[in-house]
Amino acid sequence: MSDVASVGIVLVSHSAEVAAAVAELAKGLAGGGTEVPVAAAGGTEGGGLGTSAELIAAAAAAVDRGAGVAVLTDLGSAVITVKALLAEGDELPDGTRLVDAPFVEGAVAAVVTAATGADLPAVEAAAAEAYSYRKV
16 A cells, blocks of 8 residues: 555445445446545444444544545435534544535546545545436
């Protein structure tokens, strides 16, 4: 791993399998993305569907390399859980942001952009821009 500070990315889904699969996809499309710290925080501690503040906080700590952490979520309670962690102020690393982006396309854009060495605002903007991707 590089000594260069890089943006960390946390993917929060109600399903551990979905979070892990999206992380794998995003890293693969970023050319392996080995230099981009990406963590999946899906499901509950017991392996069920849901979200876990503890898993999210641990994932954010694991990917924090000093350049900020972008958190992308899938649905309702994932968003609420991340917002609550951010409001508490001491559960997530400094520079952690909840990114308003589509989960799959935003994750790919975030990881690809982070792989270029971009800063957190650029990673966040790239992920948010994924809302405008047209399919037809």
